[in-house]
Amino acid sequence: MIDIEDRIENAVKKYHFISSIHFKLFNEEEQRIFFEKKQLINLKKKEVLFEQDTYSRGLYVVKSGRIKIQQLNFDGSNQILFIYSQGDIFGYRNLITSERNNVSAIALEPAEIELIPADTFMFLLKTSNTLNQQLLRAVSDEFTVLTNRINIFAQRGIKERLSLALLLLNKKYTAPHATEYFSEIKLSRKDLADYVGTSIENMVRTIQFFKQKKLIKTIGKSIVITHPENLLILSGIYY
Helix, strand or coil, X not given: XXXXXXXXXXXXXXXXXXXXXXXXXXXXXXXXXXXXXXXXXXXXXXXEEECCCCCCCEXXXXXXXXXXXXXXXXXXXXXXXXXXXXXXXXXXXXXXXCXXXXXXXXXXXXEEEEEEEHHHHHHHHHHCHHHHXXXXXXXXXXXXHHHHHHHHHHHCCHHHXXXXXXXXXXXXXXXXXXXXXXXXXXXXXXXXXXXXXXCHHHHHHHHHHHHHCCCEEEEXXXXXXXXXXXXXXXXXXXX
16 A cells, blocks of 8 residues: 555656756766866855846755745746755756846755856766756756646645645755655745745635644744645645
């Protein structure tokens, strides 16, 4: 019998984007270039790594902490598209296309970011088949996940969207090698509303409803999933 953790993994995988580069797959020379050229960036909570409508400085790798990728809408609101955690990479699409960033990257908490400068990245892109293959897969996966999320977020109500969001965020807030599957989701109500695509008022009311139904509990400003199976069913992606 498949347990609830496996059912959640199977259900949310097409909405969960894993962006990483497996550096061990590169040859010795390519690894040397990566590690010699990378730069360490330390960010404070709420510090901006890069802003929308600017050019990317290079490829970013999250060493620790979490980064939100958000886009400014025409009405002045923000939409959080992705939240990146340890091991995730980003910034490559705009390097490949030479276009300005259409999103901003902001630290949700103190974070360490490794920057592979743009010239180093472009050199390896031209010479490394391994990098090309990994990036091709990353770009394809990112597009698929965004399409799936847009589709479900456009058709579902706030309760369904928040249910899916919490299941996805739980993966982002689970530490590597953690023994407990469900972790504290330490995201402000404003950021959670921007991630789900609703107002803060709607978010607060829906969180209260979830608490009354024993789907979650709150520890200060953090959220912990307490009844994952019912949350999965409520999300509408259970099958």
